[in-house]
Amino acid sequence: MLFLRIFLVWLGLFVLADTVGAQEADWRPVKPENLLLIETSHGQVAVELNPVFAPKHSERLRALAKVHFYDGLSFYRVIDGFVAQGGRNEGDLPDWPVLINENDRAAEGLTFEPTGSPDLYAPEAGHAGGFAAARNPKTGRAWLMHCVGSMAMARDTDPDTGDAEFYIVIGPGTRYLDRNLSIFGRVIEGMEHMQKLNRGIRSINSGVIADKTMRDPILAMRLASELPEEERPAFEVMRDKSQAFADFKTSKRVRDADFFYRRPPEIIEAYNVQAPARRVSHADTSP
Numbered sequence: 001m002l003f004l005r006i007f008l009v010w011l012g013l014f015v016l017a018d019t020v021g022a023q024e025a026d027w028r029p030v031k032p033e034n035l036l037l038i039e040t041s042h043g044q045v046a047v048e049l050n051p052v053f054a055p056k057h058s059e060r061l062r063a064l065a066k067v068h069f070y071d072g073l074s075f076y077r078v079i080d081g082f083v084a085q086g087g088r089n090e091g092d093l094p095d096w097p098v099l100i101n102e103n104d105r106a107a108e109g110l111t112f113e114p115t116g117s118p119d120l121y122a123p124e125a126g127h128a129g130g131f132a133a134a135r136n137p138k139t140g141r142a143w144l145m146h147c148v149g150s151m152a153m154a155r156d157t158d159p160d161t162g163d164a165e166f167y168i169v170i171g172p173g174t175r176y177l178d179r180n181l182s183i184f185g186r187v188i189e190g191m192e193h194m195q196k197l198n199r200g201i202r203s204i205n206s207g208v209i210a211d212k213t214m215r216d217p218i219l220a221m222r223l224a225s226e227l228p229e230e231e232r233p234a235f236e237v238m239r240d241k242s243q244a245f246a247d248f249k250t251s252k253r254v255r256d257a258d259f260f261y262r263r264p265p266e267i268i269e270a271y272n273v274q275a276p277a278r279r280v281s282h283a284d285t286s287p
Contacts, residue, residue, distance in 0.1 A: 045190035054184035081171030088165035130275035149187035188277035
């Protein structure tokens, strides 16, 4: 048991120990209208939408969920270490216009908490609303990072051709996609279910699973706000500017446990240290 705990600490997955000192004021509720629930055969996946960075894309997912567009479709393109994709290519989408990309936004007026560590893909890395984000002080622009669990809109070559074809990142090496596609949400619970999806082969038809019987179905996609109150799951996310989140980041930056006989550099990568989320028994929708 001791070895298991040490192993989990080494992987940075022992979140409970890192957040045990958090107070109620350190958490913010996820609004029901921003809580997207994806039912898979492996379990429920909860996604928080992000209208601060991608208002039109978030609204499109709300609208599609309300008309049950994704119900009965599947994750038909799943590439190990990359993304799981579903949507438009399997469904009929009449009269839904394409979306103007929301790949970045003005940094002015945005609550942004820098990590203080260097980043390979951006001048400055940090967090905004619990999401891993980046910004460029010279251009005054900010954007969300492609992290494991990020939900974004697929498109054609034209950056303004997204409509209903989404993907969820299931591997860590996707930062090169930053600012090229519109991220509009992140998985806050159920990532283990996404990792159980059947994979295609990337070198064969770009990972599309040819045998439809081998595709994992999207049983349903719903907004929590569309469910009766007594059936709604409720989640909270740790606030960026809370002491609890500062302590959480320090625990990831400073690895001084006895296990580390060779101490790692005291740096953190924002895309690996997004704000913790938790399921709660009540739905507090206050800011």
